[in-house]
Structure formats: structure tokens, C-alpha cells
Amino acid sequence: MRVWHLVLWLGLALGLAACGKHQSADERSPSGAPPITAAPAAAPTQQPAVIQQKPAEPVSDLPSKITRMNEDGSETVEDVPSDSGAHNPLLAAVASTVAAATSSASAAATSGAAPWQEGVNYTRIVPAQPTSVPPGQVEVLEFFWYACPHCYALDPLIESWRRTKPAYIAFSRVHVMWNEGHRALARLFYTLESMGKLDQLHGEIFKEVHVNGDPLAAADPAESERMQTAFVKKFGISEAAFKQAYHSFDVDNAMRKADELVQRYRVDGVPRFIVNGKFVADVASAGSPERLISLVGDLAAQEHKR
Numbered sequence: 001m002r003v004w005h006l007v008l009w010l011g012l013a014l015g016l017a018a019c020g021k022h023q024s025a026d027e028r029s030p031s032g033a034p035p036i037t038a039a040p041a042a043a044p045t046q047q048p049a050v051i052q053q054k055p056a057e058p059v060s061d062l063p064s065k066i067t068r069m070n071e072d073g074s075e076t077v078e079d080v081p082s083d084s085g086a087h088n089p090l091l092a093a094v095a096s097t098v099a100a101a102t103s104s105a106s107a108a109a110t111s112g113a114a115p116w117q118e119g120v121n122y123t124r125i126v127p128a129q130p131t132s133v134p135p136g137q138v139e140v141l142e143f144f145w146y147a148c149p150h151c152y153a154l155d156p157l158i159e160s161w162r163r164t165k166p167a168y169i170a171f172s173r174v175h176v177m178w179n180e181g182h183r184a185l186a187r188l189f190y191t192l193e194s195m196g197k198l199d200q201l202h203g204e205i206f207k208e209v210h211v212n213g214d215p216l217a218a219a220d221p222a223e224s225e226r227m228q229t230a231f232v233k234k235f236g237i238s239e240a241a242f243k244q245a246y247h248s249f250d251v252d253n254a255m256r257k258a259d260e261l262v263q264r265y266r267v268d269g270v271p272r273f274i275v276n277g278k279f280v281a282d283v284a285s286a287g288s289p290e291r292l293i294s295l296v297g298d299l300a301a302q303e304h305k306r
Contacts, residue, residue, distance in 0.1 A: 128276075
């Protein structure tokens with residue numbers, strides 16, 4: 001059983017990764033995107049949340065050998081394969097085990113057992129943070145980054161959920177701004193939001209970055225603006241109108257508020273969800289993208305009943 005536990009832990013660590021603040025630029029950016037090195041600078045205006053969460057151990061810290069007990073009581077020491085490719089038998093076994101575990105969790109939910117555990121599937125935020133929604137509404141925030149491949153993979157599920165979610169859920173996306181490369185894409189996001197064009201182009205931005213290989217951001221802010229202007233013009237948006245919104249007070253203010261939220265919740269990886277200023281969850285904690293969406297909905301429903 002000890003060997004199985006190690007195998008399962010390794011599989012989850014490899015399979016449920018997210019885009020982190022300190023990940024290397026090669027892993028996080030498409031070709032041509034600026035490296036991610038700078039930390040947020042502005043100080044938060046609210047008391048920062050303390051998210052009582054055990055940090056994940058890096059894969060490099062896992063043991064390189066495992067000890068297997070033989071029937072005669074002797075021990076056999078075997079190397080742990082380091083290959084992460086599809087033909088790795090260890091990872092194949094892990095995938096099978098994870099699938100079985102997910103199936104078991106679904107069965108437990110069907111039978112009436114509580115499918116979510118605090119401290120395992122989600123973490124409570126202490127102290128709870130103020131929200132920006134009217135009474136009777138439950139705030140759900142998704143922290144994301146357009147160049148994050150995990151955010152791109154999750155977005156179709158979020159879009160489907162967003163169209164069918166209960167009316168009491170007030171859902172907003174928050175683009176992280178860890179450095180100038182992030183800020184350039186955040187400015188594009190908030191500019192289109194201010195122009196009422198975000199629903200039209202949100203998915204197109206993901207496609208441009210991850211499918212077409214256009215990072216839409218550069219080390220030079222002026223070059224980022226040029227790239228983004230050329231992109232939006234393809235969708236019939238006036239260059240003059242885009243530039244006016246791009247440098248407007250409304251966009252600057254929206255970016256400032258977003259930066260405050262990133263710091264208040266100490267967001268160091270995306271995609272990440274915050275439910276009503278009280279709970280934080282991501283794909284790794286929930287167990288899969290589909291379970292994450294279900295978890296967010298269940299936490300929001302729980303808050304709505306209070």
C-alpha cells in the first residue's frame with residue numbers, strides 16, 4: 001500500500017499542475033512572450049487573507065527509488081522512472097488509479113455522502129474577505145492569465161458553467177499582473193471589458209495565444225499595444241476607439257483593483273477560484289477540472305443558503 005500511495009501522489013503532482021508565479025518562462029510563455037520574473041509591487045488596501053494551505057512539494061524532492069517487500073520478507077529496491085511521457089508504465093498505472101478514485105468519489109456523491117472535505121478539496125480563508133456584490137449574491141472570482149495553458153484548457157468548462165449557473169452567483173474573472181508581460185495582457189482584457197467586447201473576443205484571445213502562437217505581449221509596452229491593436233482590428237474594432245479605451249482612467253482603475261485582489265488573496269498560481277471571499281480551490285485540490293466546477297457551484301450554493 002505504501003508503494004501505491006507514492007505512485008498516486010506522484011501522478012497527482014504531475015497531472016494537476018497549474019501556472020505558478022515562480023514557474024520558468026519556458027514552461028509558462030508561448031514563443032516570444034516575455035519572461036515572468038517580477039513580483040507584484042503595490043501594497044494591498046485590505047488585510048491580506050491567510051490561506052492555511054500546505055504547499056505542494058516539488059517533484060524533484062520525491063525519492064528516486066522505492067522499496068518493494070517480497071513474499072520471503074526480503075526487500076527489493078527499484079528505480080522510480082523519471083520519464084513523464086505517455087509510454088511510462090508508472091504514469092499509466094497512476095492514470096488508472098486516479099480514474100478509479102474519481103469514479104469512487106462520484107459514486108459517493110450519488111449515494112449521499114459529502115463529496116467535499118475542507119482542507120482537502122478546498123481551503124478556508126482566514127479572515128474572510130469583503131466582497132463586491134449586492135446582498136443575496138455570492139461572489140465567485142476566477143484568477144487567470146491568458147498565456148496560461150491550464151487556464152486555456154479550463155476555459156470551455158467555465159464558459160459552459162457561466163451560461164447555466166444560478167442567478168445568485170456573481171462571477172468575475174481577474175487577470176493576474178505579476179510582471180509587465182502579465183500587465184500587457186491584463187490591459188487588453190480590461191480594455192475589451194470596458195468596451196463591451198469581452199464576450200466576443202475572450203475565447204479568441206486564448207486561441208490567438210495558444211493556437212496561433214501570437215503572445216499578444218512584449219517586453220516593451222508600446223510593442224504590446226501595437227500587437228494588440230492589430231489583433232482587435234481583425235474583429236472590426238476601431239483602432240481609435242481601442243486606443244482611447246486602452247489608456248482610459250476606467251481601465252487603469254480596473255487594473256488597480258485587480259492587482260489589489262491578487263495581493264489580498266495572495267494568488268501565486270492560476271487558475272484559482274475564490275468563493276464569496278471565504279474559500280479557495282483549484283484543479284489540484286478538487287481532483288479534476290470537472291470536479292472543480294462542481295465544487296465551486298456547491299460552495300456557492302452553501303453560501304447562498306446562509
